[in-house]
Amino acid sequence: MHILLDGKSLSESIRDQIKTYVERITSRGYREPSLAVVLVGDDPASHIYVKNKRKACERVGIKSLFYHLPQNTKVPELLDLIASLNSDESVDGILVQLPLPQHIPQEEVILSISPKKDVDGFHPENMGKLVARIEGGFIPCTPLGIDLLLKHYNIDLKGKNVVIVGAGFIVGRPLALLMLWRDATVCVCHIHTKDITQYTKKADILISATGVPHLIKRDMVKEGAVVVDVGISKVGEKVLGDVDFERVKDKVYAITPVPGGVGPMTVTALLLNTLQAYRQNMN
Numbered sequence: 001m002h003i004l005l006d007g008k009s010l011s012e013s014i015r016d017q018i019k020t021y022v023e024r025i026t027s028r029g030y031r032e033p034s035l036a037v038v039l040v041g042d043d044p045a046s047h048i049y050v051k052n053k054r055k056a057c058e059r060v061g062i063k064s065l066f067y068h069l070p071q072n073t074k075v076p077e078l079l080d081l082i083a084s085l086n087s088d089e090s091v092d093g094i095l096v097q098l099p100l101p102q103h104i105p106q107e108e109v110i111l112s113i114s115p116k117k118d119v120d121g122f123h124p125e126n127m128g129k130l131v132a133r134i135e136g137g138f139i140p141c142t143p144l145g146i147d148l149l150l151k152h153y154n155i156d157l158k159g160k161n162v163v164i165v166g167a168g169f170i171v172g173r174p175l176a177l178l179m180l181w182r183d184a185t186v187c188v189c190h191i192h193t194k195d196i197t198q199y200t201k202k203a204d205i206l207i208s209a210t211g212v213p214h215l216i217k218r219d220m221v222k223e224g225a226v227v228v229d230v231g232i233s234k235v236g237e238k239v240l241g242d243v244d245f246e247r248v249k250d251k252v253y254a255i256t257p258v259p260g261g262v263g264p265m266t267v268t269a270l271l272l273n274t275l276q277a278y279r280q281n282m283n
């Protein structure tokens with residue numbers, strides 16, 4: 001391995017810059033940027049994610065408003081809350097943590113968030129801008145975080161084979177569009193793909209976002225590839241990525257650790273999207 005793609009350290013430096021920026025604007029008398037975080041129910045992992053996002057906001061001076069609704073919240077109650085956040089001019093970004101309880105239709109909730117406050121980038125208006133290469137929309141946080149990480153380490157994407165394992169709505173799909181935007185040749189493998197190894201072996205840049213611990217083994221990776229691990233699974237007391245890091249690391253040019261790779265970059269991208277919402281809202 002030549003390079004450890006250190007998302008923790010890059011995140012710290014970007015967050016320092018955000019903090020300085022927020023201090024400068026608030027010292028000039030402008031209000032602080034603000035993010036409304038909505039959590040429905042008591043999924044333990046969601047609680048941890050939301051706590052991390054709110055803590056990250058507060059550390060850089062972004063105000064975080066927290067709405068914790070019970071598991072049995074009725075759909076209209078959630079939609080009413082979102083409508084009031086949409087029309088509240090002091091709220092810049094709105095994030096509804098996923099997954100939602102079974103009885104709440106995710107699509108309806110995503111559609112109800114104002115595209116101008118959709119810092120997750122999940123609204124079809126923002127996803128559509130990603131398809132159409134229209135600047136100024138919100139790019140989903142994990143794809144944006146990965147893009148920033150690769151850019152920081154001068155990993156060129158033009159004409160490269162980018163293979164993405166996992167076609168989920170939050171990471172795989174929007175990431176494929178963003179990598180296309182960067183002029184890569186993109187291949188997306190998913191649960192129905194026959195023999196993913198034939199694809200992963202050809203990857204100049206291999207990105208795995210499945211949540212299956214150690215799915216990506218040494219023999220599936222090309223010599224000198226760049227490997228980005230989005231997965232995070234708890235197996236006993238251990239936190240494992242999608243990639244068998246210890247056996248893969250000496251075969252590759254660059255690789256992200258888990259934890260400390262993509263995770264912190266996702267949260268940093270959320271902070272950047274919130275600043276973007278703030279700037280667009282104040283204009």
Ligand code: GUN
Nearest residue numbers: 096097098099120141170
């Ligand atoms: N659940 C897992 N990842 C995410 C994310 O990026 N945003 C939201 N809102 N929920 C998630």
